[in-house]
Amino acid sequence: MTPFERSRGSWTFPFPGLSLARSPPDDRPTFWTRALGETPEVYGERLREQDDATWRAIDPTRSKLGAALCKGLRELPVPPRGRVLYLGGATGTTASHVADLVGRRGGVYVVEKSPRPFQRLLDVARRWPNLFPILGDAREPRTYLSWVPPVDALYLDISQPEQAEIATDHARLFLRSGGGLVLALKVPSLRKGGGRGPLSPAEEASRSLSRSFDLGPSVSLEPFHRGHFVITGHYRGTGREA
Ligand SMILES: C[S@@+](CC[C@H](N)C(=O)[O-])C[C@H]1O[C@@H](n2cnc3c(N)ncnc32)[C@H](O)[C@@H]1O
Numbered sequence: 001m002t003p004f005e006r007s008r009g010s011w012t013f014p015f016p017g018l019s020l021a022r023s024p025p026d027d028r029p030t031f032w033t034r035a036l037g038e039t040p041e042v043y044g045e046r047l048r049e050q051d052d053a054t055w056r057a058i059d060p061t062r063s064k065l066g067a068a069l070c071k072g073l074r075e076l077p078v079p080p081r082g083r084v085l086y087l088g089g090a091t092g093t094t095a096s097h098v099a100d101l102v103g104r105r106g107g108v109y110v111v112e113k114s115p116r117p118f119q120r121l122l123d124v125a126r127r128w129p130n131l132f133p134i135l136g137d138a139r140e141p142r143t144y145l146s147w148v149p150p151v152d153a154l155y156l157d158i159s160q161p162e163q164a165e166i167a168t169d170h171a172r173l174f175l176r177s178g179g180g181l182v183l184a185l186k187v188p189s190l191r192k193g194g195g196r197g198p199l200s201p202a203e204e205a206s207r208s209l210s211r212s213f214d215l216g217p218s219v220s221l222e223p224f225h226r227g228h229f230v231i232t233g234h235y236r237g238t239g240r241e242a
Pocket of ligand 1: 063087089091092093139157160
């Protein structure tokens with residue numbers, strides 16, 4: 001086996017910029033995205049040169065998307081060349097991989113409310129031509145309504161109890177009908193906001209989301225991120241069309 005074997009195995013991801021390799025010495029599967037940024041390193045991730053491109057390893061301990069892929073996420077409802085609204089961008093670790101995935105003809109609109117990580121997100125945006133940072137609060141989506149066009153997918157990772165409601169509000173305002181959802185849920189943060197009924201907080205979030213989205217199976221991110229899992233789905237509502 002070569003150190004960088006290209007194989008999508010049973011994965012059905014259509015991304016030309018996503019590759020699965022098994023890395024020596026332990027042969028663990030690693031996902032890589034083809035870097036769009038000119039200076040490609042964002043968070044100390046491993047880099048490789050192949051096919052006249054630089055590839056960036058998605059570190060599953062740093063990125064919940066990377067963890068979900070390693071844990072068997074089989075459908076990523078983000079189309080190549082698509083537009084993504086990403087809530088909770090922090091310093092751009094995962095958002096930069098998503099920007100690699102959608103490619104130059106796609107775009108990732110990244111909302112982050114905290115000014116400190118936003119400074120580092122700005123630095124990533126200077127290097128990634130398709131990453132557009134927005135300093136904003138996901139609880140007030142109308143404040144950035146005029147800056148974000150209709151999108152093909154929503155990505156949420158804001159660790160807030162009301163994430164399911166925030167996803168639904170954003171779908172109504174930004175997501176096209178049938179558009180994708182990727183949502184990282186943190187069970188401890190959900191507990192702060194509820195979970196006192198017969199359903200677990202995660203079940204409550206799923207139930208709330210399932211009113212507007214057709215959901216796929218959720219993927220536990222253990223042992224990479226304790227108490228987290230990723231839910232994906234497709235929007236059933238009317239949505240916002242281009
Ligand atoms: C777990 S971190 C995100 C990590 C990031 N998605 C990644 O994988 O690289 C959560 C981020 O959400 C941001 N956040 C929390 N509440 C928010 C809100 N209401 N609006 C926008 N961002 C928010 C936090 O400031 C924090 O940077």
